[in-house]
Amino acid sequence: MTDPAAAPVETREDDEVGALRDEVWDRLQRRRLSSRWFYDRRGSELFERITRLPEYYPTRTELALLEAHAGPWMQRIRPGSVVELGAGSARKTRVILDALVEEVESPVYVPLDVSAEFLRATAEGLRTDYPQLRVVPEVGDLTRPLPVVRHGDPPALFALLGSTLGNFPPEMAIRILGHVARAMGADDRFLMGADLKPGPGKSVAELVAAYDDAQGVTAEFNRNMLRVLNARAGTDFDPEAFAHRAIWNEVEGWIEMHLVSRGGATVTVPGRGAMEFAPGDSVRTEISTKYDRATLDHLFGEAGLEIVEEVADPARRYAMVLARL
Numbered sequence: 001m002t003d004p005a006a007a008p009v010e011t012r013e014d015d016e017v018g019a020l021r022d023e024v025w026d027r028l029q030r031r032r033l034s035s036r037w038f039y040d041r042r043g044s045e046l047f048e049r050i051t052r053l054p055e056y057y058p059t060r061t062e063l064a065l066l067e068a069h070a071g072p073w074m075q076r077i078r079p080g081s082v083v084e085l086g087a088g089s090a091r092k093t094r095v096i097l098d099a100l101v102e103e104v105e106s107p108v109y110v111p112l113d114v115s116a117e118f119l120r121a122t123a124e125g126l127r128t129d130y131p132q133l134r135v136v137p138e139v140g141d142l143t144r145p146l147p148v149v150r151h152g153d154p155p156a157l158f159a160l161l162g163s164t165l166g167n168f169p170p171e172m173a174i175r176i177l178g179h180v181a182r183a184m185g186a187d188d189r190f191l192m193g194a195d196l197k198p199g200p201g202k203s204v205a206e207l208v209a210a211y212d213d214a215q216g217v218t219a220e221f222n223r224n225m226l227r228v229l230n231a232r233a234g235t236d237f238d239p240e241a242f243a244h245r246a247i248w249n250e251v252e253g254w255i256e257m258h259l260v261s262r263g264g265a266t267v268t269v270p271g272r273g274a275m276e277f278a279p280g281d282s283v284r285t286e287i288s289t290k291y292d293r294a295t296l297d298h299l300f301g302e303a304g305l306e307i308v309e310e311v312a313d314p315a316r317r318y319a320m321v322l323a324r325l
């Protein structure tokens, strides 16, 4: 009698790894990997370093906009809860929460993230620093309908910071905005950060440099995806065989990051096959869409949302918009 549990671990492919290998193999044929594979522990640390680079203006510009406007926004909206979608940078969250607890009696903070572990750590720290705040973490994924999160008194302020929406092509972006809209009531508001297209105060060179810094941190971040896939999917990428490239795609209105095979490479996806890269062949790892008011109005409109306020830095590098149903 054979005991299935006695099968050697190495030869078993659980459903999760199997699905990942299928997706990686499929995406490698199409030369487009998924930007969600950047973020293991090292990837998150590299992104944190990116946000402090002199070239990477989005984070500090958004932080400055929040510092200037969070107070007045909270005063006007007086939200009983703030629902942060993809709860990210603690620095930004704290600017929002400082303004919230200043204006509202007993507010609720609802960080929504894919990682339950990340949420637990975040909630812990915030409860200590903001005793007057109720913290109710929710596990959720932007690309799926949002869990019904109704905590505290209405209205709720939903927030999606960091120009996260830009990682998604327009159809998916509209779907995500639709998920937010379906979770909103008439008095609720939605605050979103949006990186802007090049213009009079923002050159293409400046934009591209934000994704191709002099210290090579973004290059390491990009190559880290291959390490993540080696660890999770059992692929055998040599990260050093690939060079980082960032391109402004004027037609699509987005930055593309690629990994370019330097001298040719072969990668094996266990149980799926081997893929050849000729010298100079590249695989796209990320898109980061840049917006203007017209494209934002269009995307929001398609999702049933209306932008009611927009603020930006003087050079118009980065904007934040407030929207309602």
Ligand code: AVJ
Binding pocket: 050, 058, 162, 163, 164, 166, 167, 210, 211, 218, 286, 287, 288
């Ligand atoms: C976290 C998606 C907003 O697109 O600017 C930074 C990720 N990629 N440098 C962005 C990123 C390369 C970032 N987002």
